[in-house]
Amino acid sequence: MRILRLEEIENPELKEIYEEIVKRFGDGILRSELIAGNKLHLHVEKGFLRKVSSHIFDELGAFYCTTAGVDERPLGGGFRAYHIFSIDEKNLFIVVSAEASPSLPRLPSIANDVQGANWAEREVRDLLGIEFDGHPDPRRLVLPDDWPEGVYPLRKDFRYDLKEVPRVKKQYPMRRPEAEEYVMPIGPYHPALHEPEYFRLYVRGGRVVDAEYRGFGVFRGVEKVAEGRLTYTQIPFIAERICGICGFTHSSCYCEAIEEASGIEIPERAQYIRTIMLELERIESHLLWVGVACHLLGFDTGFMHCWRIREGVMDLCELISGNRKTYGMNLVGGVRRDITEKGREKALEYLAKMRKELREISEVVSGMSELTARIKDVGILSKADARKLSVVGPTARGSGLKRDVRVDHPYFAYGKVSFKIPVYSEGDVWARLMVRVEELFSSADIIEQALEGIPSGDLMAERIEIPVGVRGLGVTEAPRGENIHFLITGAENKIYRWKVRAPTYNNLPSVPIMLKDESLADAPIIIASIDPCFSCTDRMVIVDEKTGEERVLGAEEILRLARRGEIR
Amino acid sequence: MSRFTLLKKAKEIGVITERYPYKPTKVPEGFRGKPEIDPEKCIGCCACIAACPPNALTSLDENGYRVIRIFYGRCIFCGRCVDVCPEKAIRMTEEFELTADDHEELVQEVRLKLVRCSVCGRYYDTERHYRMILKEFEEAGLKVDPEVLRRCPEHRMGMSAEVIGLRRVRK
Ligand code: SF4
Ligand code: SF4
Numbered sequence: 001m002r003i004l005r006l007e008e009i010e011n012p013e014l015k016e017i018y019e020e021i022v023k024r025f026g027d028g029i030l031r032s033e034l035i036a037g038n039k040l041h042l043h044v045e046k047g048f049l050r051k052v053s054s055h056i057f058d059e060l061g062a063f064y065c066t067t068a069g070v071d072e073r074p075l076g077g078g079f080r081a082y083h084i085f086s087i088d089e090k091n092l093f094i095v096v097s098a099e100a101s102p103s104l105p106r107l108p109s110i111a112n113d114v115q116g117a118n119w120a121e122r123e124v125r126d127l128l129g130i131e132f133d134g135h136p137d138p139r140r141l142v143l144p145d146d147w148p149e150g151v152y153p154l155r156k157d158f159r160y161d162l163k164e165v166p167r168v169k170k171q172y173p174m175r176r177p178e179a180e181e182y183v184m185p186i187g188p189y190h191p192a193l194h195e196p197e198y199f200r201l202y203v204r205g206g207r208v209v210d211a212e213y214r215g216f217g218v219f220r221g222v223e224k225v226a227e228g229r230l231t232y233t234q235i236p237f238i239a240e241r242i243c244g245i246c247g248f249t250h251s252s253c254y255c256e257a258i259e260e261a262s263g264i265e266i267p268e269r270a271q272y273i274r275t276i277m278l279e280l281e282r283i284e285s286h287l288l289w290v291g292v293a294c295h296l297l298g299f300d301t302g303f304m305h306c307w308r309i310r311e312g313v314m315d316l317c318e319l320i321s322g323n324r325k326t327y328g329m330n331l332v333g334g335v336r337r338d339i340t341e342k343g344r345e346k347a348l349e350y351l352a353k354m355r356k357e358l359r360e361i362s363e364v365v366s367g368m369s370e371l372t373a374r375i376k377d378v379g380i381l382s383k384a385d386a387r388k389l390s391v392v393g394p395t396a397r398g399s400g401l402k403r404d405v406r407v408d409h410p411y412f413a414y415g416k417v418s419f420k421i422p423v424y425s426e427g428d429v430w431a432r433l434m435v436r437v438e439e440l441f442s443s444a445d446i447i448e449q450a451l452e453g454i455p456s457g458d459l460m461a462e463r464i465e466i467p468v469g470v471r472g473l474g475v476t477e478a479p480r481g482e483n484i485h486f487l488i489t490g491a492e493n494k495i496y497r498w499k500v501r502a503p504t505y506n507n508l509p510s511v512p513i514m515l516k517d518e519s520l521a522d523a524p525i526i527i528a529s530i531d532p533c534f535s536c537t538d539r540m541v542i543v544d545e546k547t548g549e550e551r552v553l554g555a556e557e558i559l560r561l562a563r564r565g566e567i568r
Numbered sequence: 569m570s571r572f573t574l575l576k577k578a579k580e581i582g583v584i585t586e587r588y589p590y591k592p593t594k595v596p597e598g599f600r601g602k603p604e605i606d607p608e609k610c611i612g613c614c615a616c617i618a619a620c621p622p623n624a625l626t627s628l629d630e631n632g633y634r635v636i637r638i639f640y641g642r643c644i645f646c647g648r649c650v651d652v653c654p655e656k657a658i659r660m661t662e663e664f665e666l667t668a669d670d671h672e673e674l675v676q677e678v679r680l681k682l683v684r685c686s687v688c689g690r691y692y693d694t695e696r697h698y699r700m701i702l703k704e705f706e707e708a709g710l711k712v713d714p715e716v717l718r719r720c721p722e723h724r725m726g727m728s729a730e731v732i733g734l735r736r737v738r739k
Contacts, residue, residue, distance in 0.1 A: 230621060233619070233648075234619070234621035234648075235621075237621040237622075237644060237646050237648070238621060238622075241644070301574050301575065301578070302574065304578075305574055305577070305578070308581075308584060311584075315596075318595070318596055318599065319596045319597075319598070321600075322598050322599050322600035322647070322660070323599075323600050323645065326644070326645075326646075328600065328645075328646045328647065336651065360573065360574075360577065361574070363573075364573050364574050
């Protein structure tokens with residue numbers, strides 16, 4: 001047990017924060033440590049968990065990032081929950097953790113004080129079996145409905161290669177519609193994003209009065225596979241496959257976390273290459289979304305043009321990396337592939353063309369009143385709600401929150417380039433659209449500067465040694481917002497714990513707020529406006545209006561019914 | 569600016585969709601397509617297998633042979649096998665159209681003969697690797713008793729330091 005002494009903290013702002021915390025909660029702090037100069041870890045007595053968290057969230061104005069649960073029994077402890085907070089404007093992170101007993105793991109819930117923690121605590125409960133006392137909505141979150149109670153897949157005594165788990169018959173308890181309320185399911189696939197999601201809208205006369213979300217239809221447990229089977233150098237490849245649109249941000253984030261935890265200094269050229277690829281990925285992702293938004297609004301010409309422009313960046317990435325989308329360039333310690341002179345030339349050529357064409361399209365779009373009327377003042381997320389839920393990325397920046405990891409916590413070469421971060425205060429679909437469109441230009445700025453300033457040199461660090469039992473926190477700005485990878489290194493070239501929190505996780509809980517009191521016809525574009533990244537599933541819920549009974553249908557049954565025209 | 573701007577633009581650009589699959593499409597240099605092992609070069613060291621993230625590469629020692637196998641149904645075309653192969657026996661081809669009727673069409677196998685330990689008789693290395701080491705000793709002007717090299721690592725224990733200490737190092 002060690003408590004950090006004040007003199008050990010160099011950063012004056014952090015020193016002040018730490019001093020105040022020690023003064024207020026001194027007895028409750030069991031251990032503290034500082035990682036990489038700006039990440040303060042506080043191990044607190046569980047009775048202090050709520051107080052310390054509220055202090056950080058309310059009084060220090062921190063944003064809530066996520067909660068990682070870890071089974072630390074093999075390390076001689078119990079179960080531990082790490083609540084991660086970010087103080088954006090000071091480039092600081094505070095990680096507050098508390099240990100629950102190995103036999104009866106219980107911790108006080110912080111979700112009443114920090115609303116954003118609602119999902120993450122439910123996930124920890126599902127996967128590790130820590131009960132959070134006082135949680136406002138302790139329903140299941142990530143595990144499927146028919147998964148048995150009391151089987152926790154992320155516990156260390158659960159084998160990663162277990163083939164069969166006995167299934168139970170159970171239904172997810174959705175809220176029942178009240179009198180005169182109708183249920184309108186949107187899902188199991190989003191009409192335009194072609195990804196699984198299930199929104200249950202409660203409708204009264206064409207207006208949405210409430211909404212519920214049930215997702216995680218394809219929770220596949222990549223964290224478990226990584227902890228069970230993969231080596232450090234293999235994980236970037238599974239990390240990149242977490243998302244089919246912004247995978248590179250995940251492999252970068254993972255590498256950043258390991259490199260920071262192990263003190264590996266990656267060569268400058270590798271940092272620039274990562275930055276360039278991350279921005280190319282953002283261009284690809286945003287253009288895809290702008291196209292889809294046009295399509296959802298019935299403007300298919302815009303959709304076609306956006307995707308035509310996007311095709312150029314896909315070709316460019318294929319030229320640089322060997323694949324359109326999975327670049328596969330990251331390894332712990334650097335990158336595997338260089339950007340050649342030809343790649344550089346093509347990139348500059350593309351960016352110039354993209355700027356010009358994008359300007360044309362955005363002028364057309366903003367001039368079409370029938371289009372803008374459908375997105376202005378629609379799907380509003382207020383700044384206060386955005387802050388309460390700690391939403392991230394363009395969703396936050398469209399609601400007046402100026403937060404962007406690239407500037408708040410600069411990583412790779414972002415500290416060496418200058419660019420504009422668009423912020424809009426309207427909080428509607430239009431604001432989120434404008435943020436993304438302007439960000440496309442910012443990305444072009446970043447890439448051009450990076451291609452200009454990129455130094456020559458090695459691509460991989462010389463010494464790559466990963467110590468056992470260190471904690472790393474990687475944070476990147478994905479196209480959809482802040483992406484977090486928290487990890488603890490293990491023995492035998494394997495990771496002990498790897499927790500991934502993609503940006504949509506923090507943004508989705510804001511959708512029911514945006515949907516409230518909107519007209520049903522606007523629901524698809526509102527849902528799409530956070531640019532959600534769901535994943536694939538094959539289930540849907542049918543509610544029998546007369547009996548109120550619910551059935552879950554499989555893909556085949558859905559198809560059969562749909563062909564016979566029986567799904568209404 | 570009117571919405572006809574984009575229509576005009578479309579007219580100007582013309583058709584850009586390709587006639588794929590009726591017309592073949594070109595991939596750029598350095599494209600990561602289907603990996604292929606050169607059966608003449610592979611020495612059966614299994615380095616690629618240890619590196620392969622999704623276990624698309626496997627090996628099996630059976631009836632005096634080592635079979636190195638790639639199953640393209642699992643391959644993610646990362647090219648890590650190419651990175652680590654000491655013999656440069658694997659390369660990423662430009663092939664990416666891998667649809668098949670049968671699992672077995674999506675497999676490449678390389679069979680390499682194994683050698684036995686002269687003490688315990690168990691198979692311990694591929695013949696190609698064994699010969700290669702012999703040759704390298706020769707080229708380095710070092711004399712080794714081939715019998716010593718014919719022993720499995722376990723039965724080489726306690727032999728002279730020079731022999732044990734000599735490991736193959738590639739530049
Ligand atoms: S390309 Fe990657 S996945 Fe495919 S065989 Fe090689 S290492 Fe395995
Ligand atoms: S392909 Fe290369 S790495 Fe794989 S077994 Fe053969 S020689 Fe070794």
